[in-house]
Amino acid sequence: MLPQRMKKAVTDNPKKLANLIDLVNLPPTLRDFVGQSQTSRLTCFMRVWSYVKTNNLQDPNNKNMVNCDEKLKGILLGKPRVELAELPALIKLHFLKEPNLFTSHKKFSCEAAVAWEAGKPPVIEEVEVAPPQAGEVRLKILFTYLCHTDVYFWEAKGQTPLFPRIFGHEAGGIMESVGEGVTHLKPGDKALPVFTGECGECPHCKSEESNMCDLLRINTDRGVMLNDNKSRFSINGEPMNHFVGTSTFSEYTVVHVGCVAKINPEAPLDKVCILSCGICTGLGATVNVAKPKLGSSVAIFGLGAVGLAAAEGARISGASRIIGVDLVSSRFELAKKFGVNEFVNPKVD
C-alpha cells in the first residue's frame, strides 16, 4: 500500500515511525510522489493511516485499538509540526469510527473539501458519508488532482450553480465497501473513478463508436445519485451536492459502479490517477475522435495535461508533424517527450 520509495525508506530505518514522520513532512524531493493531493493535512493523515494499516498497528479485533492510538500519538506529539499536531485527533477519530478499513457498510465521517459558494475557497469539513446503495461502491480516495473543469464549475459563471458541493473528478483510490448486487468488484481493489461511466447495456455502451452512455454520461447539473436522487454526503443532515458522479475531494466518496475502473493492483495510484481525466480526455480526443492518419499533420492548442495527452495520441497514431501551440514557451521542452516536434507561441512568433 505504501509507495515503493516510502516503503524502502521505512524498512531501511530501524526507527520506523520516526522515519515515516520525516517522510510525511514531505521534503521537496518526495513531493513528486504525492502529486497535488489534497491539503497537506489530509496528505499527512493519509500517509500515517496507510502506514498504520500496512504495519498492522491496527488490531482487527479492536482490542488494542487504544494502545495503538496512544503509541502513535506519543510519537507524533514529539514532533511539533502544525500538521502533525492535528493528526492524533484525526487518527483517533478514525480508529474509533472506522476500525476496519474494508468491512464498513455504515455511515461514517471523514474530511472533505466543501465548496459552500461559487468562487469561495472550499473548506475542509467533517462530512458524513452514507454507505453505498445497490449498484454503488464507496471508495477511499488516496490521490486526487485539481482539473480546470473543477475550477470552471466552482466559479459557476454561467453554469448551473449547485452548492454546497464537493468537487474533484481526477483521482485514484481503494474500494472500501460495495453495495448490493456488485459482484465484480470487492473491497481492497484499486480503482479510478470515471465521470463518463458505462452501464454496459445501452446502445452507446454496446457500440464501438461511442461511450456516451445513456445512463452515466457526464452530467454536470446533477448533484445526487441516480438510485434515489439523494446525496451520499451530509453535514448535520444538510446534503452536499456531488460533482460529475465522482466528488473526489473527500477521503471517501460514493460512486455508481459503472463510474469506477478497476486497475492493476501494482499500478502506482499517485501516477495513474491522472488517467481518470487528463490522459483519457486528450488521448481519446485524438485516437477516438480526430483519428489522424499515418503521416498526417496535427496541431494542438494548449500544452497542459490534456494537450500533452492529445500529442501522445497523435504520436502513437503515426502523425508526422505535431505542432504544439501555447502561450508559455517553457512547456515546449516537456512537450517534445510527447511527440510535439514543432512549436508556435502566438505571443512571440
Ligand SMILES: [Zn+2]
Ligand atoms: Zn478534468
Ligand SMILES: [Zn+2]
Ligand atoms: Zn450505457
